Amino acid sequence: MPKLDILGALRSVGQPMRRKEDQRLITGQGQFTDDFTMPDQCWTAMVRSPYPHAAIRGIDDRGARALPGVIAVLTGSDALADGIGQIPHNPVPSTRFDVKLTGRGGTPIYIGEHFLLPVDRARYVGEAVAMVVAETREQALTAAEAVIVDWDPLPWVAGTREAAADTAPPVWDGLPDNILVDATFGDEAATDAAFAAAEHVVSATMAIGRVTGVPLEPRAALGWFDPETERYTLRAGSGGAVRQKHELATVLGVDPEQLRVISLDVGGNFGTRNRAYVEFGLVLWASRRVGRPVKFRADRSESFLTDYQGRDLVVTIALAINASGRFLAIRSDNLSNVGARCVSLSPLSKGSGLITGSYDIPVATLRSRATFSNTMPTQAYRSSGRPEVTFAIERLIDKAARELGFDRLELRRRNLVAPSQFPYRNAVGSPYDSGEYERNMDRLLEIADWTGAQERQRQARANGMLYGVGFANYVESSIGSPKERCDMIVAPDGTVEIVIGTQPAGQGHETSFAQVVADLLGIAFDDVTVTLGDTDVVTGGGGTHSGRSMRHASTVIALAAQDLVERAAALAAAHFEVTIDEVTFDTGVFGARDTNLSCDWAELARAAAHESAEGLRVRRDNEMHQPVFPNGSAMCEVEIDPETGGIEITRYTTVDDVGRCINPMIVHGQTHGGIAQGVGQALWEGCTIDPDSGQPLAGSLTDYGMPRSDNMPSFVTEIAEVISPTNPFGVKAGGEGGTTPAPAVIMSAIEDALAPLGAIEIEMPATPNRIWRAIQTLRDRQPQNAQMECAQ
Structure with a gap:
């Protein structure tokens, strides 16, 4: 029986193949x-709450119904009467190590309701409370404005710290306060003892603000119900069509086979699309009600209000250090803001498991809490939870170096997990698989020209500018949904189709997956097609999130390829009239040992087609629970105008260990995009809420700063390949590493630039105004002669 030599078969894997898509x-x-419309299609628009918290006393739709083109106005009461249920978000991630979230004292987490339209109250600005269906989108939007809701405004709370306070107005009546998660991990007694024995303790409180994904493609959905087949069909961009099929079937109260979800090309995700939105269920339900296809499209301002948002964490963290600079213990209190509804606790869970970062810290205690608030729900956002924990520990190490007189690089070096320690289990149980952390540091400092930074800083200061150099290490985790499925089909012409459930949103899956298939089966890269995103074809799979796609896909593809080779070998044995043990396989050709007999995939596919209607195809399911831990280092340099606070990133360099790199060109592109996302959060992006009214102040691209080509430098990125032992190809992940250290390294550089004026903490986003005000504060603290020396 031929056995695939996976690593020996590699030809296109590792090459920068141009993207098929x-x-x-x-x-x-x-x-x-x-891009899709249907005959007799109509449109819907939502009636949304203008209040952060208000009871719904009544909804008067008479004026809206009288307007031209209006077909229906539907409310939460109508949905309940039709048996429409809640979205089953299942927000608590499952883990196989020690970080398991609970409510206080190990009690179940209070999740709360998430009906498509609430009947009692709205809990955040922008929450949909009714929908209008009309002939055109413009008519629906006009009629939505004519719906009159009798609102009774209620007390509200938006800020993370404020929402967690005992005196905060409750978002849900089922909780005595707003705290839905309160769990402690680690060894408290050992941590307390280490802190008591430490020569030094350094602590800080940091706020990692809220951002939103701003995908290029605004949220949209097209739903229809076929009364003849009693099947629903939904077109909607998502991070996983299979998952959303099952979630929405629960909402509709139907068997999953009565729902088809189609999610073909998706214009950006970053986690924003990984959970179902109310509009996805609403267009399906409305189509059944009105007997026509129903379409929804959010405009950009609507997306700013109602896309699931990310981050929003407050961390209080302390580090115990001995006299020689060894880290003894870490203690952290993480408070996450989930918004008005608990959609996902991934940011809290995944960050909690990495509290020790890249460092060998013997003991730790971590308190993880989550609070409701009257804001848009938060969800996993690129590298969910890992940029937050990286920011906390890397900024704390910089602070320790500054306050205790250590060199910031040397302090890191003497505490990194060493290669000989892998596999390494950190103080809260996360099982790091592999890595060469110090080597990453050394390579980064070389290619970024750390030694030349001092001269660049001197030149900038001579020109009256402030110049700073930032540095950060990181480790992140990739787990994700454990199940994946691959169908592999050989056509009579020898081309191969694979059907797989990881839904891309621009990551180049059609190319990377084809490289793996081509090498394993010994066929041309161009002879592989990848089918995704239609649940009538794609019947299983975990979707795209948490950096899982390449690792899970390459593993299940390798297993399916072995199954296919075995199936084809049986056909070849019959064709050659030999035993199956005499069949050989090499680079796409089957042969019989000690003969000149041979045949290729096309011949065997034609033979299989004569044998059965199924032809030459296999289906393979796989389940993986072991995480991997991509890691790396980042360095950047910034120049600040002290008179305006204006900031320019002059250099940005990274080294990222992604395990086996399937396509370097795609990974470099992912790294560049990830850096931009993390830098955007550090410098410009923020979902600001007015403290007096609770109104979101970022409602357009005029209000919400974004990274652009003219405010980002050319990046220098290098890929490290420390092969993971956890899967056949040794893949870790390459989609989130750019984002993970970016906020930390940017703020490190800003702090370094301001160091001649003194030490000060600046919250993200570090806008020119915030930097300028920090400079004025530092100057006010200094005597005149010291200011003159700094300026020189």
Whole structure:
């Protein structure tokens, strides 16, 4: 029986193959949700709450119903009468190590309700409370404004710290306060003892603010119900069509086979699309009610209000250090803001498991809490939880170095997990698989020219500018949904189709997956097609999130390829009239040992087609629970104008260990995009809420700063490949490493630039105004002669 030599088969894997999907996408042939219309289609628009918290006393839709083109106005009461249920978000991630979230004292977590339309009250600005269905989108939008809701405004709370206070107004009546998660991990007694024995203790409280994904493609959905087949169909961009099929079937109260979800091309995700939105269920329900296809499309301002948002964490952290600079223990209190509804606790869970970062810290205690608030729900956002914990520990190490007189690089070096310690289990149980952390540091400092930074800083200061150098290490985790499925089908012409459940949103899956298949089966890269995103074809799979796609896909593809080779070998044995043990396989050709007999995939596929209607195909399911831990180092340099606070990133360099790199060009692109996302949070992005009214102040791209080509430098990125022992190809992940250290390294550079004026903490986003005010504060603290010396 031929056995695949996975590593010996590699030819296109590791090569920067051009993306298969680009020709289609850049020539306008993409298949995004809004590209589709249906005969007799109508439109819907939402009636949304203008209040952060208000009771719904009544809804008067008479004026709206009288307007031209209006077909229906539907409310939460109508949905309840039709048996429409809640979205089953299942927000608590499952883990196989020690970080398991609970309520206080190990009690179950209070999740709360998430009906498509609430009947009692709205709990955040922008929450949909009714929907209008009309002939055109413009008519629906106009009629939505004519719906009159009798509101009774209620006390509200938005800020993370404020929401967690005992005196905060409760978001849900089922909780005595707003705290839904309160769990402690680690060894408290050992941590207390280590802190008591430490020569030094350094602590800080840090706020990691709220951001939103701003995907290029705004949220949209097209739903229809076929009364003849009694099947629903939904077109909507998502991070996993299979998952949303099952979630929405629960909402509708139907068997999952009565629902088809189609999610073809997706214009950006970053976690924003990984959970179902109320509009996805509403267009399906409304289609059944009105007997026509129903379409929804959010405009950009609506997306700013109602896309699931990210981050929003307050961390109080302390580090115990001995006289020689060894880390003895870490203690942290993490408070996450989930918004008005508990959609996902991934940011809290995944960050909690990495509290020790890249460092060998013997003991730790971690308190993880989550609070409700009257804001848009938060969800896993690129590298969910890992940028937050990296920010906390890396900023704390910089503070320790500054206050205790250590060199910030040397302090890190003497505490890194060493290669000989892998596999390494950290103080809260996370099982790090592999890594060469100090080597990453050394390589980064070399290619970033750390030694030359001092001269660049001197030149900048001579020109009256402040110049800072930032540094950060990181480790992140990749787990994600454990199940994946691959169908592999050989056509009579020898081309191969794979059907797989990891839904891309621009990551190049069609290319990377094809590289793996081509090498394993010994066929041309161009002879592989990848089918995704239609649940009538894609019947299983975990979707795209948590950096899981390449690792899970390559593993299940390898297993399916072995199954396919075995199936084909049986056909070849019959064709050659030999035993199966005499069949050989090499680079796409089957042969019989000690003969000149041979045949290829096309011949065997034709033989299989004569044998059965199924032809030559296999289906393989796989389940993996062991996480991997990508890691790396980042360095950046910034120049600040002390008179305006204006900031320019002059250099940015990273080294990222992604395990086996399937396609370097794609990984570099992912790194560049990830850096931009993390830098955007550090410098410009923020979902600000007015403290007096509770109104979101970022409602457009005019209000919400974004990274652009003219405010980002050219990046220098290098890929390290420390092979993971956890899967056949040794893949870790490459989609989130750019984001993970970016906020920490940017703020490190800003702090270093301001160091000649003194020490000060600046909250993100570090806008020019915030930097300028910090400079004025530092100058006010200094005597005149010291200011003159700093200026020189």
